[in-house]
Amino acid sequence: MERPCLSRRHALLLPATAAGLGGLAACGPEDExxxxxxxxxxxxxxxxxxxxxxxxxxxxNFGGQQPFVLLVRGAGDDLTAYSGYCTHNGCALRQEEAELDCPCHGSRFDAATGEVLLGPATRQLPEIPVTVEDGLIRRDR
Structure with missing residues (x-):
């Protein structure tokens, strides 16, 4: 008697394998x-x-490693800069009006203060040093 090309054991593993591959596809390139x-x-x-x-x-986008920076400008030269990456898992944030949203796990941050509005992130966005000189903003290294 010839064995079937797909054993019962392998047939039972197909749904789990498909679900795993679907999950990996969802973890594709970072959403920017x-x-x-x-x-x-x-x-x-x-x-x-x-x-x-x-x-x-x-x-x-200042280029280089961790290139995305959120610049918050008040009046005149009043300027503060925050990291453009989620403090939960390091995903690049998307700006939606007055909030920054993390496409990876749903954290939200206030775009004016960098404070967490919704977790899973628990730490506010860290400040990034920038310099304003001759009307140009540069990220300090």
Missing amino acids: GFGTAEPLRADDGAIPLDDIPENQSTLV
């Missing part, structure tokens, strides 16, 4: 869509202060 706000690019490592609207938050 940034929701309603495309990050500004600082191709030469600097961005003009005038490109950041007063009393608003703007995601900026």
